Amino acid sequence: MLVRIVLYNQIFRFAVKDRKDISMKGKITKELLSAGEDLLGWYEGSKRTFPWRNTDDPYRIWISEVMLQQTQTSRAADYYLRWMELFPTLEDLARATEEGVLKAWEGLGYYGRAKNLLRAARLLAEEGRDTLPSELHALLSLPGVGTYTAAAVASIAFGLAVPALDANAKRVFARLTDLELPVDRAEGEEILRNFMGGMMPRQKPGDFNQAVMDLGATVCLSVTPSCPLCPLRKVCLSAERKTIPQRPVFSQRKKSASIEGQLWVLKSEGMVCLRRRPSKGLWADFEEFPWSAPPLEERVLPFPPPAPGFFSSLGRVRSSFTRWRLTLEVLLFEGKAGADFAPSQARWVEGRELETLPLPGPSRKARELLFAKGVISVR
DNA sequence: GAGTCGTGGGT
DNA sequence: TACCCAAGACT
Numbered sequence: 001m002l003v004r005i006v007l008y009n010q011i012f013r014f015a016v017k018d019r020k021d022i023s024m025k026g027k028i029t030k031e032l033l034s035a036g037e038d039l040l041g042w043y044e045g046s047k048r049t050f051p052w053r054n055t056d057d058p059y060r061i062w063i064s065e066v067m068l069q070q071t072q073t074s075r076a077a078d079y080y081l082r083w084m085e086l087f088p089t090l091e092d093l094a095r096a097t098e099e100g101v102l103k104a105w106e107g108l109g110y111y112g113r114a115k116n117l118l119r120a121a122r123l124l125a126e127e128g129r130d131t132l133p134s135e136l137h138a139l140l141s142l143p144g145v146g147t148y149t150a151a152a153v154a155s156i157a158f159g160l161a162v163p164a165l166d167a168n169a170k171r172v173f174a175r176l177t178d179l180e181l182p183v184d185r186a187e188g189e190e191i192l193r194n195f196m197g198g199m200m201p202r203q204k205p206g207d208f209n210q211a212v213m214d215l216g217a218t219v220c221l222s223v224t225p226s227c228p229l230c231p232l233r234k235v236c237l238s239a240e241r242k243t244i245p246q247r248p249v250f251s252q253r254k255k256s257a258s259i260e261g262q263l264w265v266l267k268s269e270g271m272v273c274l275r276r277r278p279s280k281g282l283w284a285d286f287e288e289f290p291w292s293a294p295p296l297e298e299r300v301l302p303f304p305p306p307a308p309g310f311f312s313s314l315g316r317v318r319s320s321f322t323r324w325r326l327t328l329e330v331l332l333f334e335g336k337a338g339a340d341f342a343p344s345q346a347r348w349v350e351g352r353e354l355e356t357l358p359l360p361g362p363s364r365k366a367r368e369l370l371f372a373k374g375v376i377s378v379r
Numbered sequence: 380g381a382g383t384c385g386t387g388g389g390t
Numbered sequence: 391t392a393c394c395c396a397a398g399a400c401t
Contacts, residue, residue, distance in 0.1 A: 064397085065397065066398095067397085068396085068397035068398095069396090069398045069399075070385085070395090070396055070397080070398055070399090071385090071386080071396065071397075071398095072386095072387080072395090072397085073396090073397070074387095074388085075386075075388085075396090076397085107385090107386075107387095108385080108386075109384080109385030109387090110385055110386085110398085110399085111384085111385080112399080113384095113398090113399085116399085116400095143399090143400095144398095144399065144400090146398060146399045146400080147398085147399090148398060148399085149397085149398075149399085152397070164397080166396090166397045166398080167395085167396060167397075167398085168396085168397070185380085209397095210397090213397060216397095217396090217397085222394085222395075222396095223389090223390075224390095254381095254382090256392095256393085258392095281383080281384080282383085282384070282385090283384090283385085284384090319385075319386080320385080320386080320387095321383085321384065321385050321386085322382075322383055322385090323382090325392090325393095360385085
């Protein structure tokens with residue numbers, strides 16, 4: 001709760017206070033404020049079109065913002081449209097099942113987001129609400145809503161003047177201020193959030209936040225920025241000093257490691273064998289084909305591995321998360337359950353059930369292999 | 380603060 | 391191929 005209050009104070013300053021206390025090596029000047037207006041003008045002519053920009057429904061904006069956490073817009077669009085057909089309102093979502101929500105989220109990653117959406121919808125429904133609250137602190141109290149998402153929803157759906165500091169905004173303002181501090185640490189973030197909040201025009205905060213993101217996604221690119229096209233080039237300290245390629249600065253990038261292993265598809269009379277994952281950690285609560293990739297995951301398999309000679313390889317599937325790059329060989333065992341293999345802590349499901357079951361990445365790709373190779377015939 | 384949590388496209 | 395990284399939140 002304390003954390004929530006601190007976050008709340010961090011972004012709430014800009015909803016109530018003036019353009020003071022900008023802890024930049026410079027201040028919010030008239031030129032900068034004017035540039036902010038220029039950016040709004042640029043946005044009017046250059047903004048991207050997305051399905052979530054056709055609405056002012058706070059529920060829809062909330063869903064889109066959560067889907068877009070660490071996710072590129074091009075991937076979220078289809079999921080958003082499908083989600084709105086399945087769960088068009090907050091009440092619909094509150095009545096949904098977790099399996100239904102996870103199935104709708106399947107393939108989008110960070111599945112805690114979907115679980116949190118459901119939790120939040122149920123919490124709000126219990127309070128008798130039919131839409132999102134408009135107060136910043138109430139938004140922040142929802143599971144899965146942090147500083148960025150609260151500010152985005154508050155500004156876009158409710159017109160509150162709070163800066164939504166996402167990765168795009170960090171890049172844009174780290175360059176504008178030529179910030180040498182890392183943008184993934186509290187000190188750097190605080191400076192950038194102050195700067196952005198100070199520069200933000202008070203009349204269209206939602207448009208301003210989205211303008212910054214669009215600028216970061218189409219002009220102020222990470223590797224190949226188009227500075228000549230930038231409406232902020234005249235006030236960009238980094239462009240002036242030719243430090244664009246060095247901005248923004250990140251504190252640490254951890255290296256990743258490759259791991260190889262095997263994934264087993266046990267098939268017996270049209271049925272396949274799945275196990276359930278633990279309720280915490282990676283792919284929590286999902287069912288999946290059993291796999292092993294020591295030393296990353298040395299879990300007890302639900303069966304003694306079948307004798308060699310009865311299997312065929314269907315190909316490889318890849319998946320990466322945190323600092324691991326996982327490659328699994330998909331091995332198919334066809335035989336008779338009980339005789340050729342005897343799973344213990346697993347369940348058998350009909351092949352066609354795989355379609356409706358939410359599966360984690362490797363199992364999802366293995367399922368596609370099964371369908372593609374006609375091992376299981378549905379569709 | 381540092382780790383964890385997914386995925387697929389871009390270079 | 392082997393990286394990088396994107397509309398972050400949580401523990």
